[in-house]
Amino acid sequence: MLNQLEIEESEVPKMCLDLYKEYGTTMAGLKVLGYEFDNDEFHEYVHGRLPYEKLKPDPVLRNLLLSMPQRKIIFTNADKAHATRALNRLGLEDCFEGIICFETLNPCSDSKTHILCKPSVEAFEAAIRIADIVDPRKTIFFDDSIRNIASAKATGLKTVFVGNSVLVPGADYALSSIHNIKEAIPDLWEDNKDEKLEPLVQQAAVAGMVHA
Template identity: 70%
Template sequence: MQIQSSFKMDTQRIAGVKYECLLFDMDDTLYPLSLGINLACRKNIQEYMLEHLHIEESKVPKMCLDLYLEHGTTMAGMKALGYEFDNDDFHAYVHGRLPYEKLKPDFVLRNLLLSMPQRKIIFTNADHTHAIEVLSRLGLEDCFEGIICFETLNPINSYQRILCKPSVEAFEAAIRIVNVDPKKTIFFDDSVRNVASGKVAGLHTVIVGRSDLVPGADHALNSIHNIREALPEIWEVEECNQQQMIRSLAVEATVHA
């Protein structure tokens, strides 16, 4: 799977459905938080701050959290403070030692994704290498049209301000890149802040990993596996288009017979 610089809408495939595109966060959304990947990532970030940026050890944990809360990612916060480091080196250090072996093929989720008629795209703050590794481990690498990731939103490896979720600007950029109508797009994420920003950007929103609605969320899923029960409209064809689709399928079957 390559990073997509331009996305094209498959209008034939999505004709008649209420939603045209599904945007999925990846980490702690496509797999459960309980696997501990998030904690391992945070540990690696703190070690990078200590070993490579030489930040005082006693300050690292609080600084790591504060920057994450203020800037969306700790990395973006460190760049905003003026710390200079190579983005690729940072990602290689932080993600290169993650316990990826905890991620196993998810055949249930794979079948769900493949049954959805909409365009499906990953929208993550992580780098492309990490995204590919996670999707491959989950057996989902061919379930998505493309990936919007760190490199997509930040194409030049510079020391400028980093664009990332939950910035509404990042959502607006993603919508432009995907070339989709936000009113016909559903966004899935485990982050309350990201969901709130997605709603501001005009998306339909789903909070994943909890059963209660949060500000800005239209739906709540305990698990990504509960999509069909909570959002049956993803699979529903609008009644006015059903007969047309049936006729199209009949013609196609005749041609291939």
């Protein structure tokens, strides 16, 4: 892949980080810079080097997700193969109604086409349409990215910043651990509420939306 893109190996780490910060993913940034490549080959190259064996089943999170009565949807910048593999390793493959992923947002495989992905507001608006969410205010988005949280809030979603208990701009809740959902947002388990919230989970280890 490095040879195909004619990028010096020594430049790769900094370039990847800079593009991720600017465009949301390295792939999206490369496309903006004018690089042409096959999307599937890029994903296979990048994800084929990941240590999936380090991901272990998370029964605590699994039980929490299964106990939530709302629809739950994964929303990730990754391709479906990577998202599915990660969920299988975590033991969460049957906890979600569906996966909104790279292929969902970018159905055209043209090597020249720019990539639609988080944190762009357009990506969130597309995900909301695809998930058939009528009222974003009744949907909770979980993510560990400050930029993604801000964009989600801009589209009207309720937001949960995961990985730190300190609120960031645009976050309605902040959790040091995803395992703390029930203590922080007990309304998700209260069926007698007139208005229930539903989750949209972004993929970090897990990411996503919960919709009421």
